[in-house]
Each structure stands twice: as structure tokens, then as C-alpha cells.
Amino acid sequence: MTDNRRPTTTFSTIGKSVAMIDAAEKTTGAGKYADDLSLPGMLIGKILHSPYPHARIKSIDTSRAEALEGVIAVVIGPDAPNPFGILPVGHDEHALALDKVRYVGDNVACVVAVSESIAEKALELVDVEYELLPAYFDPEESMRAETDLIHDNKPHNVEKDYHHAFGDPEKAFAEADYVAEGRFLANEVTHAAMEPHSTLASFELDPHTGKPGRLIVWSSTQVPYYLQHKLSLVLEMPMQQIRVIKPLVGGGFGGKSEVIPLEIIAAIAARKAKAPVKITYTREEVFWAHRGRPRTIVDLKTAVKNDGRITAVKARVVQDGGAYCSYGVVTILYSGALLGALYDIPNIQYDGYRVLTNKPACGAMRGHGTVNVRFAFESQLDEIAAHLKLDPAEIRRRNLLQPPCITINGLRVQSYGLPECIDQVVTRAKWTERKGKLPKNRGLGIACSHYVSGAANSIIRSDMPHSTVNIKIDRDGGVVVYTGASDIGQGSDTMVAQVTAEVLGCSLSRVHVVAADTDLTPIDIGSYSSRVTFMNGNATLRAAEEVKKQIAAAAAKKMGCAPEDLAFRDDSVKKSSITTDALVASALSTQPSVSGRVEGQILRGSLQQKRKDEGPKDSMSFEEAVVAAIDFHGALTGTGSYAPPPEARGGKHKGAGVGPSPAYSYSAQVAEVTVDEDTGEVTVHKVWAAHDCGRALNPVSVEGQVIGSVWMGMGQALTEEMVWKNGMLMNPGLLEYRSPSSVESPEVEAIIVESIDPEGPFGAKESSEGSLAATIPAISNAIYDAVGVRLHECPFTPERVLAALRTKKSAKSLNLTEGVDPTSPVRFREHGGALWFKGKGPERHALDPARRTIHAEGGAD
């Protein structure tokens, strides 16, 4: 199937596995990440964070800190009071707190000093007086709050709620043969990218005024353009006076897809300290900056007919969003919208609540919005299959979409590789032969998922293209691509180079990519929601075609043919009638001398004369063709841009802007697990993951993205969880927040399915996120297959699995202090508003303000 569609000879670079163009920088350690940079006279900034989850700031006294030798400046909220936030509707953050702190870890002040250790010392000398406020840690309790709201303009601490009904869900539920209902709970996880956030900010002196002029910022960001925009807003500087440069970024996964406070604080600090300032988060601060996947309660109801056809879905979703909006409004909308576009569901009701709590803000994380709801949905579908005695793979096949189509909630689906994904994993895992026949406590589970290839509507409401790419080719035949796309390790620079090389028929080494520098590269809205290959790839394709057109016109003239008759391949331009063999032979015999000669001709500027002497040819080298096109003028340039087509931009209902995408990726997975009945430990032996990425531009990279997604999903399924006690994050480090090590990471077999999207660049869609969501339910369903227990709360830690096993056996139950029964999520309740922060327990640490008070009053130590 795939092979029929995959052209065998058409492409020279596309579809071939190539090393990333920056691979050597990474494997030698030569590449520079933000924290690797330094400037002469650079100072170090350190941020003071709130020790309280919810408090009013009565006063900040920085004088003792400022007096410390080596401290250059102390920055506080009023130094840059303008609010900001990633969403235009969510400008609720300040670089540093103005009047209130809203979570343990909220940003209060920043000390700039000549060294890290002095800055750290000075942090202890900033005196902040707080008035403690009642805090909210449980979203359902937070929703009942009447007073002491987290943000005054958000009644009941609800950031946003949406209520959608498509079709006639009530009728469908009334007419259903079977209705499954359950509560699912997904605990909070975070990106844990290996590189902690880091920003270096520096002002250039303006030669005309003699004063600080332009701001240059190097930052670990997925969104240089948004950063430039928010810096402009907070620092009250015009955008053109700000240059944002993205160095190598050590992983993002969404955690760097919005403007993180340190990025703005570094700039404010550099302004106040009058020197370059670098701030790099500690790992603990990364956890406080967070923006990960919120803890989510999903109350899900699915109506089916006896044949397994889904007739309606009803979901009530509550997300524990933390103290600020972040991407929250988008997250809660994705959770509803992406109920559609995977299966054919004729009736959908969705009630989503994004709730504020006194914890770090949640935001976008790989699989943004869809993952936790997909866990619930695919688990419930498995329950339904069991109830109806249907094969879990079969029930999924019975609910496929029939594209091209527009779903009931307004999502346009064109390419749809899901059926083939299911076939592939069923075949590779020997599903039919092995399901139900494995040894005791070993099982197989299947699940599906999908994701957008970028949002059809950008978060900034504007008609500008989402991506623009410039290409410049000069007389040396070097192709330089200027792209705003942010490579964060996913390989977008390489994608851009490959697309360019393919269109121009040149070798990859001829293409140089200049990326993500707001002075040099056109606006691109960033690397998130898996938009880069589709959107920036299309823009690159168009830019390359534009320069190709110019080259072809000139070459055709030289060669005495129509431009359409020319083929660009193997670093040459030839008439299409010439066979490849002949071309290769001619290239072999002439290329070295040609290239040497061309160099000489460029210097003399008399190539045209030379060409006339030689008469028309059947082929030209790439350099010759370029020089012909440039003639005696300057470099060749071309621009391409991409904006999603209006048809793909979704419906008209409130919130319809989130969910629509020009194309969706699809994934089906089978997981094989063993469960230890005595310990509850789950071992994942293997995951087969088939991913429809439209077309794999760089297969090794696509496989890497799919494997990485599956693996990250496995982390959320088994080990990863942010543990909270009264607003304190108990595991703010990589030791206690356990992303899997190599030992327990299973083999993942990535299977590429190519549905060739009609609008994707060479048919490509996303490959980096869509596979994550299926892994959690695939593992959950495999656990069910292995030992017959259905887990409603992830991660499936050994104790949760064991508790479920004991409940099933009605054996001596395991009395866990923290609830695992999904119908009474004790863990949620346990957090509710208990406020022992109010001075309970005499504090003794020399640095604690409470102690100083006691001393002042003559109290005992």
C-alpha cells in the first residue's frame, strides 16, 4: 500500500534518511546553547521566588541586597509593570510580581551580580513582607471560591469554560444500545527538557544618541517572534529595536513555546544593570516555570450501537491550570475539539473548565490538550469493546471517518492514514494470532490518536502568513535559506534544507540555513502544535520554487528550450528528455572542470560570451544556471509564505478557532506488557507505533520523533507525575520526577505510514506529537488484557496497579493513603485549602523572616 504511493525515483533528497545538518555540532559539544554563551562584562541574574502559594506583597526592601559587594542591581516588579501572557486574552502575568504572588515559586525579584554565588547570597538579603491569603489547590474546590480570588477578574477562579453541543447528543444517548460512563484522572506532568531555560540579554549603545539602543536577546525559545513581541510590550520598546536570536535549544516539548518570565526579567535586568545579563534556571526553577500538562479530570460518557458504532460522546473536562492563563484557553478547547477528527462521531457534547489554582501555570506540552482526554476515550472504547465482545482493533475500524470530510465539530479531514496505521500495527504485533493467547499476566493493548499539523488559526489574530521563508543564491552557487522556524532538536533546519535541495535539485551540502533570528529571518510564529514541517515546509517549498523559476527561465534561454522542459537534479539543470544515465555520465566527465571554469568566469564577468562560443547545451551545472540567472546583477532571491486555506479554518461557534488544522496526523499503537501480580509493577516489552505523517521527508528523523513521542507517553503512563502537597511541589528535580531511563525503556518499532496529504509539502504532515496520546491508553488497555483491571488514573504506578488488583480479587485491600478509586479522587480533595502556612510551626532558619520577627520581639529561638 505505502510502497505503491511512494515514488521510487522522483525525489533525490526527500524521503532519504539524512543526519541533521547540525549533528556534528551536537556530537562534538561545539554547538552553543543559550547558557554556553557569554559576553564581555556579562553579569549573572538570579530570581527570588515566593515561598507562599498565595500572598499579597506588602513591601519589598532590596537595600540589604544592593549593599552586598558584587551586586550590581536588584530588579522588582515596578521596574517593568506591563502585563503580558502568551494569549491575547490572557495577559495576566508580570515579569516580577507587582502586588501578589500566586504560587510557590512565583517571581518576586531578580538580583544581578558579578557571580552566581554572590547573586545567590544576595537573594537571601531581599526582605519581602507578605500577607498570606487562603490558597486553592484543588480545581473543584477552587471553582467554588467566592473570595480571595486568584485573579480578581476571574469569578470562581474559572479561567474559561466552554460548553459545546454538536448534533443531538441527548437523543443519541437515549437511543443508544449501550452507554459507558466513567471518570478518568490524569496527573500532572511536565516537559523536563534536558536544557534548563536560559536567556542572555544585552543592549547595544546607540551611536547617535550615545544611550542604550537596541536590545539583543539570545534565548532558549521555541517562539522567537512572540518573545520579541512580548519584550516590546513589557519594555515599551518598538519591536524593530529588539533582536531575538535562538541558539541551539536543548528540547522544548512546549515548555519553551511561550514567553517564560526569565526571558523578560533578563532584559529588564540588563537595562537596569547597564550590562549584559544572563539568567539560567536551576532545575527546580524549570519545574516552577513549568507550563506542562495539567492534571485533568475527565468525566466521559460514550453511546454505542450493538455493532460498536459510536453514536455520541459526552465529556466534562476539568483542568487544574495553575495560577496563570498561559495557553490554558487553548488547552481546554483542544481537549474538546480533538474529540473529533479521529473517529466518526456524529454527536458530541463537551463541557470544559479551565480552573485557576495556586500552583505553577500549566501550558502547552507535546500533544497539547488531546493527551488526557484521549487516554480516557481510548480506555473507555476498550471497555465498550469488552462489553460488546468485539475485538478492540475491530471496534476502531468500525468507527473510521470517510474523508475527505468535515467533522460534526467543523474539522476538515483530507489525508487519513488511520486505517492503514491500524492494519500495520495489527500485522506487526501479530495481534490476531497472539491476543488472548499470551502467557499469564502478559497482555496486548491497542489505541489510536491524532494531532494537528499546526493550528489553522494562529493565536495572534492576524491575517499575516504563519510562515515566510527567504532564499538567497549568490554567484558561488551557495543556497542560503532564511527561515524563522525554530529548531529545538526536532530537526526543522534539516527539513528546510532538504525541501530546498529537493526543489532546486542540488546537494544538501550546498544549502545553508540561517534560522530563528528576528533580524535576519522573516516572521514565523514558532515551533509548536507541530506546525513547522507543514507550514514552514510549504513556505520553503514556495520560496525555492520562486528562485527555481528564475533560474529555469535563464537556463532555458541558454539551452534553447522552454523552462518547463528543464529538470533540476544532481546539482545540474538539464532538459527533461535527457536520461539520468546520460546526465550522470556527463556530470562525471565535466563537473570538476566546469566548476573551476565557472569560478574564473565569474571573476571576469564574461560567462555569457563564453556560453555563446559554446552554443546551447543539454545540461548546465547548477552554478552555471545560477550565474546565468543572476547575469550581471546581484544575488537571486525568492520568498515564499504559507497561510492555511480558509476551508481549513473551522466552524463559527465560540471557540471554533482551536482544533482546525490544514491536516491531521494519525497514529495507531499496540503495546505489549507484563504485570507483576504481587507488586503491581508493569513492564512494557514493546510498542508498535504506526504513524501517518503524510510523507516522511527524513525517515530517520520521523522515526525518532515517533519513538520519542511514544516513549514520553510511556513516561506519563508509568512513572511521571508531579506530586503536590499544599502547593509545594514535592519532586522538583530529575531525581524525583522520574522520566524513564534506558533500562526500562522498551523497544519501540516505528512504522511510517504515508497518506500523502494534498496540501503538505511533498505530502508531509506532522510527526512529533500525534503518537504520544495513544501510548497511555495502549498500555492501560494492555494491562487490562494482562490482568483484567481497568486503570482510571495515570501514571499507572505499581501501587495503583496493585490496589486495583487487590480490589478485583477482593483480597485484603491495600489501604493507600492516597486515593486510587477514580470515583473519589482523594488526592484532589486532600489538597483543598489546608493552610498550615499561616505561621504554624516555629521557623528557626537564620534566614527566615519569621525568625527575625521572633528575635525582634525577644522571643526564644
Place this chain on the structure above:
Amino acid sequence: MKKQLLELTINGRTHELASEPNALLLDVLRVDLGLTGSKRGCDDSSCGACTVMVDGTPMLSCTLLAASCEGQSITTIEGISEHGSLAAIQKAYGDWGGAQCGYCTPGFIITVKHLLAENPDPKDEDIRSALSSNLCRCTGYTQMYQAIKAAIDAEKKGLASM
């Protein structure tokens, strides 16, 4: 705090520098010597991104005092390339997708270099176990195994052709 004179042998060269007694090897490498290939990824000695070899044994440079390493021979990622070219393992990591964001890569390369020095033909479980010192958040490790096997093959071919 008063700095003290320190002599460190790094990648075969001796460096003399003044450093505070509480300076960690990682900071001296990165800040004083500009060898920024070793990375900081955590603060609790868990991630392995800062791994260097000390007298041929992989250790965490974030957990060593620089002054305590006087007299020992330190190899960082910058000392891994051979004769100005990529070492086989570096090439293979690029070709096989062993590095995505690249932040953990220097630590892994050091770990794998040591593994292959001790055991040129490791079994799958030896590789899996050796890699468990370092955390990677991008790859899920699978493509690293492919890269390591490719590097072993390349080394074998290289030896055969010599």
C-alpha cells in the same frame, strides 16, 4: 573567597588557572576554560549531561570539586574527536538519530566511549545498562542503540581495512 592556583590536565593539555575551592569541575570547564560541551541539566547529580572521564572513568563533573581533580587526567567531549574528524560514535549518533536536541549528547558520547573502550563488542543489555547513567528526553534511547551498533561496525571495518 580567595582563589587558589590550580593545575588541571584536560584533553591532554595542562591548564593553569585560579579558582575558588568550592568551584565545581563543570563550572571551571564551562566558565573558566570555555569548554561548554559538558552541560548542566540538573542540580541533583541525576542527569549525566555533564559526564566527563576522569582517569578514563566516566564521572559527573557537576559533582566533583575542580581542586580535587588536580593530578588527574580529564577528558571532555571536546577531546573525543579524532585527528580533527568525528569519532565513529559521533558520526553514528548523527546518522542514526542518536542526537535530537543534542543537550544530553556529550554526556552520552562519553559514556558510550567508555563502554566501548572496556568492551568493544557489548551485548544489548550491556549497552542498555551503560546508557542508564544518562537521561535523554528526546529519543527514547532506541536510535542510540542503532547508532552504537553502527559505530561498532564502523570500527570493525576500520580495523579490518588497516
Place this chain on the structure above:
Amino acid sequence: MSLSEFQLLRPRSIEEAVGLLSQHADRIRVLAGGTDLIPSMRQKLFEPQYILDVRHLSQLRGIHTQAGEGVEIGALTSLREIEQSTFLRKHYPVLTQAAATVASPVLRNMGTIGGNICLDTRCLWYNQSLQWRKGCGFCIKKDGDLCHVAPGGTKCWAVFSGDTPPALLCLQAEVEIAGPSGIKRLPLSEFYTGIGDNYRKLASNELLTRIFLPQSSAGYNGIYRKLRVRGSIDYPLAGVALVMRRSNAHIADARVAITAVNPAPLLVQGAAEALNGQSITAELADKVGVLAAKTAKPLTTSALTPEYRREMIRVFTKRALLEVTGGG
């Protein structure tokens, strides 16, 4: 996170080291592998004025056997050396097994057996940054007098989280301690106090120098089981060590020790009595498992709930007994 300021002292002999310890007692910490001390210093759990760097005291490195007299292990011997020692694997397998589970290969290259014995007790409320600990008002083990784990109590429940000590307890190991008044030797079982914030009997002017494994413990079959969430880079959340010598179908001698569920690693009292002279059955294994679980008093100091960790002590003990007899 930088370390607080200190002077680095690098003694060239044990005598010099002990002298420096005596001179600076209470203001000095010993640096061996550094894998426990350095992260703790980042978190400002320790802010000593002096660091005694003993990394290079080669006299305290190595595994030395003397015919008929057991084994002497230098305190600075790396966990990796112990894990890879063919001699220890043959004669004291429980120790190599336990050593092989510590943290990760690189951390075992650095970490020492002495350090693993002296490992500071751990708690989620304690092993946090200064800034974090301020947020909870500190705790009884460091800077505060409130225990968050057992509120109202005045005892610190920080949990001992070393992997090798339960194995060493089973092997009836002794430790050698050098101090101002000379050298003393005491059974490892007397080294720990069971109090989280004052967990070991090692004065600030003393240095743990050697570990002795008696000849009488050689040749015992052994097994170590560790509860961990991640397959690597994890402290134990519960651990069970078991050694056994059999004669014919009966158990001649057996010992069980547990870790990571109390402020000290503990030999399970009564286990030997229950096992010796018996042949193993599922019932007996379970009985000893229950005994071990009763010895465990885990609290919410770590990931996973206390109930689960205690239950795993039971399951692991039972399994270890069945496995060691099945295989031996």
C-alpha cells in the same frame, strides 16, 4: 546552585585526615565520592567551613583478602569495584548484587562503599533547596522543629536509603573507625541509631576507614531486591537483603535485612530463628515476609505510599526466600 564557601583540605594520610577532623570537628565534612555530599551542599543542607577531601587516600581503596580471615574493604573502594569484583561475587554475592543496584553506573564509579554506609538519611521534606525548604517552614532535621511526615512528633523519620548496608548487615560486617583516640572496630549493626536526624554513631572527628566481612559469612547464598520506580538513577524505596546457607534440604543459617523503610537499615529480628533448621515453604516464606514487614516503619518520606512500601518488604522477602532456596 553554587556551594557555600569552604577551605579544601587534602590530607595525604589517614593520620593527617583524622588530625584535621579533630582540629575542625563540627565545621568539617568528609568528601569521598561526593555523590551525596555535593548535591546536599548545593541545597545548603551542609555549609561546612572545611571540606576534607579524602578521594586520593589510596590506602583506603581496594578489596583485600587474607586467607581464613575474611575480607577487608577500604572505605573508598568504589561501588563499581565492588560490583565487578569476581571474588566478592563468588563469596559474598549479596553485596555485589546490592552494589550493582545503586543509582547508576556513573554514580557507582564515583560513589564509595564507605559513603553508601554513611549516606545521609533522606526525606522529601529535607532533600530540597534552601528556597524550597523556606516555603514549608523547614523541618526538624534541618533548621526547623516541625516534622511534616509525622506532624506533632518530635522524632525525625528521614529514611536511610543505602543499598549495600542491608547486605552488609546480613554478612555481619564490621566497620573500622579512626578517631583521635585511635582505631576502633564495631559491628555495622551498632553503627546506626534509628533516629533520622542523628542517624549514625560517627563523631565529627572520626573517619570510617574499612569494612570487614567475616570469613564465617563467606559462601552464603544471597539476594538483594530493590523497589524503585525507575530502572536506574533511583534510591531504594524499599529494599530487602537475604543471605542463606543450607545443609541438605534444610536452612542451616539465614538472615534478612531491610532498608529504605526506617531511619536505619535493620536486621529483621526473629527471621533467623524462624528459618534455621527449616525447609522452606510458601507459608514459611510468607511468615518471614510478614515479620520483615512488621519491622518496616515507612512514612511518607519518599515517593510511593508507606503502605505499599511495607507491603513490598513482605513480597520481596517472601520472593527472595523462595528464589534463593529454589536456586540454591
